[in-house]
Amino acid sequence: MSKPILQVSDLCIDFVLEDRTIEAVRGASFELAAGETLAIVGESGSGKSVTALALTRLLPVPPAVIKRGEILFDGQNVFTMDAAQLRKLRGGRIAYIFQEPSTSLNPVFTVSSQIAEAIRLHRPDVTDVDAEVIRWLDAVGIVDAAKRMNDYPHQLSGGMQQRVMIAMALACQPDVLVADEPTTALDVTIQAQIMELLASLKEKFGMAVILITHNFGIVSGFASRVLVMYRGKIVEQGLTEEVLRHPQHAYTRALIDCIPRLDSNEKRLKTIDHAALADA
Amino acid sequence: MASFIVRRLLLSVVLLFLISVISFFIITLTPGSPYPWGELNPKISEEVKRVFREKFHLDRPLPEQYALIMRDLFTGKLRSIKDERPVLEKIGERLPATLVLNLGALALSLSFGLLLGIYGARHAGRAPDVITSVLAFVFIALPGFWISYLLAIVLVDYAAVPILGTHTIGVAFTGKAQVFLDYWWHAMLPASILAIGGIAVQSRFIRASMIETLREDYIRTARAKGLDENAVFYRHALRNSIRPLITGIGMLLPALISGAVIIENIFAYPGMGRLGYEAVLERDYPTLVALNFVTAALVLLGNLLADLLYAVVDPRVRLE
Amino acid sequence: MITAAPESIEAAAPSAPGLRAWRRFRANKVGVAALAIVVVLAAVALTFFVLDRMGIPFPRDPDATDLERKLLSPNAVNWLGTDNLGRDVLSRILNGAYISLTVGFVAVFVSLSIGVVVGAISGYFGKWVDNVIMRVVDALMCFPSFFLILTAVALLGPSILNIIVVIGLVSWTGTARLVRAEFLTLRESSYVQAARALGQKSWKIIFRHILPNAAAPIVVTAVLGVPEAILAEAGLSFLGFGVQPPQATWGNIIADGKTYILDAWWLILFPGLAILVAALSFYLTGDALRQAVETRSERQ
DSSP states (O other), X not given: OOOOSEEEEEEEEEEEOSSOEEEEEEEEEEEEOTTOEEEEEOOTTSSXXXXXXXXXXXXXXXXXXXXXXXXXXTTEEGGGOOHXXXXXXXXXXXXXXXXXXXXXXXXXXXXXXHHHHHHHHHOTTOSOHHHHHHHHHHHTTOTTHHXXXXXXXXXXXXXXHHHHHHHHXXXXXXXXXXXXXXXXXXXXXXXXXXXXXXXXXXXXHOOEEEEEESOGGGTTTTOSEEEEEETTEXXXXXXXXXXXXXXXXXXXXXXXXXXXXXXXXXXXXXXXXXXXXXXX | OHHXXXXXXXXXXXXXXXXXXXXXXXHHHSSSOSSTTOTTOTTXXXXXXXXXXXXXXXXXXXXXXXXXXXXXXXXXXOBOTTTOOBHHHHHXXXXXXXXHHHHHHHHHXXXXXXXHHHHHHHTTTSHHHHHHHHHHHHHXXXXXXXXXXXXXXXXXXXXXXXXXXXXXXXXXXXXXXXXXXXHHHHHHHHHHHHHHHHHHHHXXXXXHHHXXXXXXXXXXXXXXXXXXXXXXXIIIIHHHHOHHHHHHHHXXXXXXXXXXXXXXXXXXXXXXXXXXXXXHHHTOHHHHHHHHHHHHHHHHHHHHHHHHHHHHHOHHXXXX | OOOOOOOSOBOSOOOOHHHHHHHHHHHOHHHHHHHHHHXXXXXXXXXXXXXXXTTOXXXXXXXXXXXXXXXXXSOSSSTXXXXXXXXXXXXXXXXXXXXXXXXXXXXXXXXHHHHHHHHHHHHHHOHHHHHHHHXXXXXXXXXXXXXXXXXXXXXXXXXXXXXXXXXXXXXHHHHHHHHHHHHHHHTTSHHHHHHHHTTOOHHHIIIXXXXXXXXXXXXXXXXXXXXXXXXXXXXXXXXXXXXXXXXXXXXXXXXXXXXXXXXXXXXXXXXXXXXXHXXXXXXXXXXXXXXXXXXXXXXX
16 A cells, blocks of 8 residues: 555544533544545544544634644645645645535535635636536536536535535545535435445545544445544544454444344344443 | 515505604603693683694594694695794705715714724734724713714814814805815714714624624635635625624614714704704604604615615525 | 434533623623722712712712802812812712713613513514514614604603603613514423423413523623613703703713813813713623623624
């Protein structure tokens, strides 16, 4: 395997609130190779989104405090980058799509102007930006792109909004796409479509993908490797198939058990007994 | 959008009716004699009183009084007790000067309020913001008549600058430009003082709106795209935060017209505020009813225009 | 089924909302200083009111005229100068404090009472009741308030009671809107729905369940309403429709000084400064209070 494009070592992040401090991430370490697909799985509060935002220093500081740790992107230390380097990193090398597409797009600008803004920022060599915008809207499966590009976000359905987000992220040709719960806010049928879209775009353009989710179900078949996070720590990592078949950690086992199965006779859905995992 | 406009217009009609009812009730329900010369004044004969009651329909039941007074108002039959001229005419005379004063103060409030608010939000929480915030409250707490007098003392005593009325008395200006500038000076001085509070209030709202907008998801997206903080602030956040500019119109107009009562008094500016003060002194009820009604109606109009402006600014409303 | 994991290790326990608000307020230096001034002002007003009623002239009798000492600029005897009748300005200012503060507090009490009741009814019952009430509120808010107050006070006669009542009657609309908004939200909360399901009467629900939770913004509005009443009273007095002479009020000292404006700047400066300081300290206290009680979602 070639040198990893992303190396996270011993990342510790605290959130300092007015009456208490929360240890959101406690010593996370992992690597991402170029073109690889990694899934980070965990419940709300496990620290997975915080880790993802930390990659490009998108966390508001305060209240977040990076206690220690190192994040190397393509050999460069993210924490010591200056403002200009950071701006190139964000969107240009590591791009994001977020959970709520309806609020993640600026309501007073058209879809095309928001995508064009990104293109102009990271790919100044592009001369016909409008054509490029249409090309990307097509690529993410938006029908009648030439007309829809002048729409405002609220005129689009949830699924289409997320496609626009994906187009905006990929139009800058990033090395890594971070998808933070991309389908959680969408209808189940749309969820499948978006995951398929992501998979095909991944095939086509070859960027690395970090998929963040609480749903183990969408991980298999999409991600080659998986990290399981629980209360700020990575409790297990490995190849997806391995982890699914032979989960080492109690929490991982509990998570996998929670996935409802078509072939089971169980009458009740399983929950996770946190008390039993208290020493994790 | 068409349905939005229609609904808004209908609402305005309803509100205008309510305003007229309230204006009417203030005067009639206030306990105390309706006669400007006092109930028990022995010099006034019963006949005079009877004619007075006749003229103002005081012997009819209240709803009829209301209808008749409103009719009289609009047909010009409602006349001032002071000089028997139709009140609408008197008000109409003062309207241009009033509009110049109040719209000028409004423009100053919105523009400088916007700038101050943006500045505060850009440096939120840090020293420049704390200072401008306290300063804003000082402006809001400043009594208009006090600062007017202090300013008058400085300007007149030390700078020999004319401040009263709408033109400098005793100086013959040559050419339209000079006359215009003279008028402009005389209007802008009181307008600026009126605007002090307005600027401060407006800046607080803009600042709050910007700080709230900066917490929205799409701001995080803008940063994640690699935009620098200035682009995030001035391009993405600002356009979503100017709603208070529009609601400000509805909020500031009544306050400005109110403040104008005292300011016009001090600067001898011939606007509706001064007319109102004189009417109060003379117990000129018809004028008082009409003034309260007209000023409220003007505010209503301002609100209507502001709401229509929403449609221009916010695509979500426009394309409803 | 997946539930949320408990918070990762935390230090120190969270505390009750009242305590939290107090702690936050205490940390706001500007707010604390402003509150201190408010307390001092109230103490001063009370002290000099009592002294006046007891007939003790301190530092000087505010009503004592001395035509040989009229229109003196600030000096060793009259620290803030004398007015056109030779009365000591400092004494008059100290003596007038209680009027301004009393009008401020009581007028707010009146406007709050009306505003809370109207807003609660409108917000709780909703539908057409809400619609009708809000249209009336909208219409009322179109009136330039000071002019309305002036009109009413002029017609009723300028006594301190009339002034208080009129200011209260004109200012309740803001509170009503706020309370209505709070009620519209709180009405949908689970404990209200539970109370309804248990058959509790509307009035009980309003007063025992919803109102206490809406208390914080109401208190903030009250504190912010005091300086507006003070400024309105000052304006009325300045125009001659406030509390009548010989009783001193900050506004009428300035009014008396109007004619001597170019010669006796102290008659304008000092009473105005008193108004400014009083209004400002209430505004700053109110703003600090607002920041202290804001929940995280409204934080500014």
